[in-house]
Amino acid sequence: MDRPVTSKPRGICRYYNTPRGCFAGDHCKFLHGPNQQFTPYDESKTCRYFIQGHCRRGNQCWFRHEAKSDVAKGGPSEEACNICLEKPTSYGLLADCSHVFCHQCIIQWRDPEGKSSDMKISGVTKKCPLCRVTSRFITPSSYFYPQNDPRKQEVINNYKESMARVTCKYFAQTYACGKPCCPFGYDCFYEHKNSDGTPFVFRHGVRHYMKAFKRQQNPFAFFHAHENSYPANYSG
Ligand SMILES: [Zn+2]
Ligand SMILES: [Zn+2]
Ligand SMILES: [Zn+2]
Ligand SMILES: [Zn+2]
Ligand SMILES: [Zn+2]
Incomplete structure (x- = not known):
């Protein structure tokens, strides 16, 4: 997918190909060439999700995933991943x-x-x-x-x-069938909501419901149904 143009270019920069060059540099909101799709300003935008801590798009993201020196924070860790021994990108x-x-x-x-x-x-x-x-x-x-x-x-x-702003898919499925349940109960990190928009509150948490699920004859049928409905990193 192509990155959408986020701010409308105001035209071609008058200075970029002059001897003095463009003083605006990365802040220039004009195109630096007739074939450019993005202005230097757009080009240098750092992904705000990356800055806030995590960007779901990962390597597919249109914006820069490098912290500029003034926004750099967090531990400058040179440490390698203990599983693959590479320096993690995320x-x-x-x-x-x-x-x-x-x-x-x-x-x-x-x-x-x-x-x-x-x-x-x-x-x-x-x-x-x-x-x-x-x-x-x-x-x-x-x-x-x-x-x-x-x-x-x-x-x-x-x-x-x-x-917490993402609907619990396990809950949504079972709610639609008239028997709302979630093995994590009120401990679930995802949203449980009635069809009228009000929150649905379980009486118990994961300790209670998970035991019940494990007692069932075929616990893995449940686990599989649930795995498919959760992001891969969820494990309750
Ligand atoms: Zn310029
Ligand atoms: Zn990003
Ligand atoms: Zn540890
Ligand atoms: Zn790794
Ligand atoms: Zn849930």
Whole structure:
């Protein structure tokens, strides 16, 4: 997909091909050439989602994913991912430990597909592969923050808030059938809403409902139905 033009160019810059050049540089809102689609101003825009902590578009994003020096924040981590040993382009933050992983690597590690049933039931895939501390979910982040950095909590909270605006697909499916349920109950990070727009509140949380689901004859039928309806990094 082509990146849309975000601000209408005002025409061709009068200075870009003169000896003095264009003094506006990256701020010029005129095109620097008749065949240019974007003005230098548009071209140099940094993705605001990236700056805020995470851009869903990743490498497909139209905007710059490099922090300019004045917006740079977060730990300048030279540390490599503990799974692939490369420097991550997007980090997967675990809430309770400071081990460094790529978002993709840690998601794959936690993805129960291909792992034994024992591993799924024991929840071992929800643990950090290094320190074994359990984290309920992975927060994607453009920056790495150590555990004691308050910005880590901020990024995690922002991510939770963004999830709370997304409809819980498991709930939506079962609500449509007249039997609303969600294995995470009131602990679900996603939105549970009645058809009239008011919030639907479960009486119990994940401890209660998950046990009930695991007692069912074929727990994996449930797990599979649920996996399909959640983003891959969700594990309750
Ligand atoms: Zn110019
Ligand atoms: Zn972006
Ligand atoms: Zn990695
Ligand atoms: Zn860890
Ligand atoms: Zn839910």
